[in-house]
Amino acid sequence: MKIGFLFNHDALHQIPHTAPIIAELVASGADVSVFTSCPAQESRARDFIPAGLPVRFVRLATSRAAEIMNIVTLGVIPFRRLAILRKNSPFFRDLDALVVPETTSTRLKRQPGLGDLKLIYLPHGAGDRSVGFHEVTRLFDFVLLSGNKVRDRMLRSALISPENHAVVGYPKFDTVDFAHAPRIFDNDRPTVLYNPHFDPLLSSWGKMGEEVLEYFAGQDRFNLIFAPHVMLFKRRLHASLEHRRMRLRKAIPRHVLDAPHIHVDIGSTLSTDMTYTRAADIYLGDVSSQVYEWIYKPRPCIFINSHDAAWKANPDYAHWSLGEVIDDVSGLPGALARAVAGNGGFAGLQSTAFRETFCMSGVPSSRRAADAIRQFLGVPPVACPSDAPVLQKAL
Numbered sequence: 001m002k003i004g005f006l007f008n009h010d011a012l013h014q015i016p017h018t019a020p021i022i023a024e025l026v027a028s029g030a031d032v033s034v035f036t037s038c039p040a041q042e043s044r045a046r047d048f049i050p051a052g053l054p055v056r057f058v059r060l061a062t063s064r065a066a067e068i069m070n071i072v073t074l075g076v077i078p079f080r081r082l083a084i085l086r087k088n089s090p091f092f093r094d095l096d097a098l099v100v101p102e103t104t105s106t107r108l109k110r111q112p113g114l115g116d117l118k119l120i121y122l123p124h125g126a127g128d129r130s131v132g133f134h135e136v137t138r139l140f141d142f143v144l145l146s147g148n149k150v151r152d153r154m155l156r157s158a159l160i161s162p163e164n165h166a167v168v169g170y171p172k173f174d175t176v177d178f179a180h181a182p183r184i185f186d187n188d189r190p191t192v193l194y195n196p197h198f199d200p201l202l203s204s205w206g207k208m209g210e211e212v213l214e215y216f217a218g219q220d221r222f223n224l225i226f227a228p229h230v231m232l233f234k235r236r237l238h239a240s241l242e243h244r245r246m247r248l249r250k251a252i253p254r255h256v257l258d259a260p261h262i263h264v265d266i267g268s269t270l271s272t273d274m275t276y277t278r279a280a281d282i283y284l285g286d287v288s289s290q291v292y293e294w295i296y297k298p299r300p301c302i303f304i305n306s307h308d309a310a311w312k313a314n315p316d317y318a319h320w321s322l323g324e325v326i327d328d329v330s331g332l333p334g335a336l337a338r339a340v341a342g343n344g345g346f347a348g349l350q351s352t353a354f355r356e357t358f359c360m361s362g363v364p365s366s367r368r369a370a371d372a373i374r375q376f377l378g379v380p381p382v383a384c385p386s387d388a389p390v391l392q393k394a395l
Contacts, residue, residue, distance in 0.1 A: 001379050002031045004091075004098045006105060007041045008060065008084050011230045013272040014101040014124040015041065019048035020171040021099065021122075024370035026053045035060055035091060037084050044269065048175060060088040082107060092117055096377055097142075106139040118142060120373060126150055126170065126357045127289025128318045129202070133157055142376045144369050146170045147359040153315065166372035169365030170358045175273070178296060182279040184225060184263050190340055191223040192216070193280035196304075197288045198232040200239060200247035204286040204304035205232060211329045212284070212304075213256045222336065224262045226252075227276045229288050233266035282339045283323070284332075291319050295354045298347035300339035302326060322350050 003025055007015055019034075022045075026032050033056040034049075036042040042057055049055055066083030081104050089111035092098055098105070098117055101124040108114055121140040123132060126147065137143065137159040145151045145160075145167050154160045185191060194212060196205040204212070205228065216224040232238075232249060239246045257264055265271045274293055277283075283294045283301040291301060301323025311317035311325065323346055324335045338344055361368070374380065 001029070001374070001377055002033070002095045002097075003373065004033045004035055004095045005045070006035045006098055006100050007045060008035070008037045008081050008105070009041075009102060010078075010081075010234050011267065012040060012044045012269065013230045015044045016048065016172045016175060016272060017101045017124040018099055018122050018171065019045050020174045020364075020366035021369045021373070022049055022055060023053060024364075024367045025373065026055060028370060028374065030370075030374075032056070033058055033091075033095070035088070037062075037080075058091055060084050060091070062087050078104060086111070089114060097373065099373070103134070103136045103139075106136055109139055118377070120144065120376070122168075122171070122369065123150070125289035126292050127287070128316050129199075129287055129289070130316045132289075133159060135159065140164075142166075142373070144168050144372060146365075147355075147357045149318075149353075149356040166369075166376070167359045168368040168372050169360050171364075171366040171369055172274075172293075173296075173358070173360070174364045174366045176278075178278070180278070182275050184276070184279050185223045185261065187223065187261075189221060189223045189261070190282060191225060191280045192282045192284050192336070193225045193227060193276050193294075195276075195283065195285040195288050195290050196228045196232065197286050198229045198235075198238050198249075199287065200245040201307055202287045202309075203232070203238075204306040206247045206250070207306045208304060208329050210250055210253065212332070213253065213262070215329055215332055216262060217253075217256050217259045220261070222261070222282075225265070225276050225280055226256075226262060227265045227271040229290075230267040230271055282336065287317070287319075291322065292354070292357050295322060295350040298343060298350040300324075300343050301346065301350075302332070302335045302339060304329075319353070322346055322353055 005018055005022055022032055034045050035058045036045060037060045062080060062083040066079050069079040085107050089108060093113050095117055097120050099120045101122055118141040120142045122144040133153060143160050143165040145165055146169060147167060151167055196209055197203040237248055256262055277294045281299060283291060285291060286304050303320045303323055303325045305325050305327050309317060311320050326332060326335050
């Protein structure tokens with residue numbers, strides 16, 4: 001059983017979603033290759049693979065022309081990612097399956113010689129945005145899902161069939177120490193995590209983000225962790241084909257960066273390994289799927305409706321039912337005061353949403369995913385020895 005894992009993106013945030021499965025597959029006898037398109041991806045993937053496991057790493061290259069076009073278009077069109085797939089398709093011909101955390105990889109279906117390759121998709125996140133439920137999902141041979149919420153919506157939309165998917169939980173959780181709450185500030189003020197998305201229409205950053213930072217810079221009651229989606233500051237220009245919208249990304253004011261009670265992280269691994277979701281007390285955001293990681297422990301959420309969305313009863317905004325929704329920054333002081341006073345009756349809703357979003361069990365999610373892959377490929381599951389080198393933290 002030859003299985004590949006492909007990491008081919010501008011940022012590293014997708015890697016924790018599928019990389020934990022690698023050790024489980026190797027422990028059960030699979031021949032695993034990891035394909036990366038830059039040194040940082042390989043380094044991050046190795047963080048999830050215990051030393052000594054026989055895993056083959058392959059660095060994928062592309063043409064200078066594709067690199068230049070990627071720079072010229074400011075990354076709006078993923079020339080580099082697409083070129084990587086075209087140029088390196090021969091590496092995938094001997095595989096039985098390729099596991100990916102994103103949908104650009106479906107372009108491999110168009111490459112000659114890959115007719116027998118099975119594409120296995122595990123979405124990087126479990127959010128509600130419509131982009132996570134597009135027709136491209138139908139192109140995958142097998143889909144691994146975190147829980148019933150995403151499964152049921154995909155079934156209703158005929159994006160998956162009862163036979164070509166499995167609910168396996170959330171492998172990223174296997175690597176997180178939920179018993180430890182990191183300390184970011186040396187005071188006891190409540191800490192707010194502001195986590196705006198990068199979508200040019202849906203994100204609160206373009207219209208209200210600077211005003212949010214100015215509010216926190218000018219007060220002394222709260223600490224702020226500003227850790228946006230890692231893609232927000234990867235590009236200067238953001239475009240959405242879905243919403244037909246483009247927006248230039250604003251810079252962070254210097255005095256905000258210098259404020260001692262504000263911690264800014266525009267894309268380190270700490271912003272994707274749940275360090276900040278464990279360290280903060282109040283979540284402030286818009287449409288990022290990170291809110292579902294946040295509610296592993298019910299806590300106050302505030303959502304900014306910066307684009308006048310008619311969000312009630314809209315499945316794309318289901319997470320906005322888990323906290324208070326404000327329409328402008330003038331509503332922030334009151335919402336924060338209510339958050340400090342309590343979770344406003346949202347704790348039960350958050351607990352239910354977590355269970356529906358993540359189908360967790362006593363078996364690590366990465367092991368469940370590995371077993372599902374083996375079963376899909378017609379190989380019986382193998383019980384891993386108790387000392388198998390697998391990363392696992394209790395949730």
